[in-house]
Amino acid sequence: MNNKYLNFITDEHLLECIANLLNAYLRAKNNITKKSFYNNKVDTIKLTFDAKFNDIDEESLIQAEILRQIDKSINNSIGTFHEQILGGIEGFEVGKLSGFDIKAKDNTLFADIKNKHNTMNSSSAESLFQKLARYADTYKQSKCYWVQILAKGSFNEKWSGEINGKEYSHSRVYKISGDQFYATLTGNEEAFLQLYKVLPLAIKEYLDTIEKNGELAQNSALDEIKTEIEMSNRSILDQISFENYNYYLGFDKL
Known part of the structure; x- marks a missing residue:
């Protein structure tokens, strides 16, 4: 097998696995709307501590929380990536x-x-x-x-x-x-190491071959929340607390 990247799977198979994982990333990013972000109830008490103790502004904090949700989804896709790579071995x-x-x-x-x-x-x-x-x-x-x-x-x-x-x-x-x-x-014995070392090049060369005409669309959750606070004049955390817990005693007055 005369390959550019690895000697235990074809170049085409490696690039296909990378493409599948990119699609998983895109789905995860595009799926984080305000509704999905709120699905499991946002812990705004914890976020308040995070903001104050770590000196992070609220917008950056919420963006990090959104990325955390994306990361949780992506972890499953990384396992699938390894299954697909290994399934391409003769x-x-x-x-x-x-x-x-x-x-x-x-x-x-x-x-x-x-x-x-x-x-x-x-x-x-x-x-x-x-x-x-x-x-x-x-x-x-x-x-x-x-x-x-x-x-x-x-x-x-x-x-x-x-x-x-x-x-x-x-x-x-x-x-x-x-x-x-x-x-x-x-x-x-070094197959896993070789995969690790070749990934940066293979990913770069794959990304260079695809059009980036909006394909890497971002999640909309933060933009939707910011639109709401333009009308409510609440802080970002107050808006999230209001939308998640307005049925709690006094939270409807935020």
Whole structure:
């Protein structure tokens, strides 16, 4: 494989994965309207402390809070990016809502991918172990992995221990860090590092090929709030508090 970027997936596949992630960013940005920003109720008490203790003006503070909501949405898309990258390695494929994220085409490997090591509670961990054990029991030649792309160490080891008060162990159920999983699928110990190093160039060159005619539209939440305060003469935080909590005692007088 004679590629410009990586030797374990085609250039076209890498650029397609980058394009998919860009689209996820655009959707996340464009989806943050005032209505969606208010969906989970904005904690204006916390924002008041943030503004005063960190000496941040209200507009910058709300923009940062909006970006935090976008970031929360994007985290899931980053996990999908890794699934798509790994699914482009010869001999492997993406699960496509089949109960696994990545599998070997010959059914010798199944994996569930989490972007960060701390994204599961004990019930989710128990459910995941049971699912991987079922795959291992069904496909006797398979190894089944809980993949932590961003882990607290570099490891590839049997996943065993107590979860929700029950002892779990299986001879072919493993937990593995992102670097080790990339190495397992590619046969290249530095595959994850190579992806990291090539991304700035690949992203730049992809962005250079697309038109930027408004495609990178920004969220509208802050503009909508600012339009409201032009009429109400409230501060930004008072406007958000009024719109989120006007049913609270006295808040209708803000």
